[in-house]
Amino acid sequence: SGSGSLAHSLMGLEIAMDPNQDGNIEDHADIISYSAGSPCKHNYGGYTSSCGPNDAISTAFNNAFEAGAVIVVSAGNEGEDGAATVASPGTAEKVITVGSVSKSDALSYFSSKGPVPLNGNDLIKPEVLAPGEDIIASIRGPALARASGTSFSNLFFLRDHHAAQPEIAELVHQMRKLYENPEQEPECLRAGQWHLPLIFAEDASQVQDLLFV
DSSP states (O other): OOOOOHHHHHHHHHHHHSTTOSSOGGGOOSEEEEOOOBOHHHHHSSOBTTBSTTSHHHHHHHHHHHTTOEEEEEOOSOGGGOSSOOOBTTTOTTSEEEEEEOTTSOBOTTSOOOOEEETTEEEOOOSEEEEOSSEEEEETTTEEEEEOOSOOTTOTTOBSOOOHHHHHHHHHHHHHHHHTSTTOOOOOOOTTOOOOOOOOGGGHHHHHHHHOO
């Protein structure tokens, strides 16, 4: 297990948005990957002003998005407590919140669930799911370890792995590169319209190894 403070999280976000601390955020990180969170239902009994879509860190992450960063956040591992268990700042409206599925594409029992109420409406959270259960990854040694979770921050020594939330961060990076290509035009999808990314036949084996080791 691990722990940290809100102040340290906000400090990290500030550095990501202004790396040289000169007050000019034009050099901000394009993509911010955040694998931590406060379990609102466990700590506060539910979403509150101290833990939810309008809390301090969710607001800060929304502001970072408005400034040009894409932010990917783990949903949390409190799914056994039922609905409305997404951890903050996965509760932020403008971040991409990632839950976990097993290798058989079933929702992981531990993966935190939505919805997240905001201004009389329900935010659909998490927005996306990725493999994050029973993942085998390399660790110091060298050796292999097996672990599960929408956030692998507790296994700080893991290297070269692709768990649920880091997978989506890398996917966002690749999508952003395509979006910046003037010859590419993204297709707008309707709410609830799901699809798989385009994968060429020669790449299929590599993708299979990457996602389902």
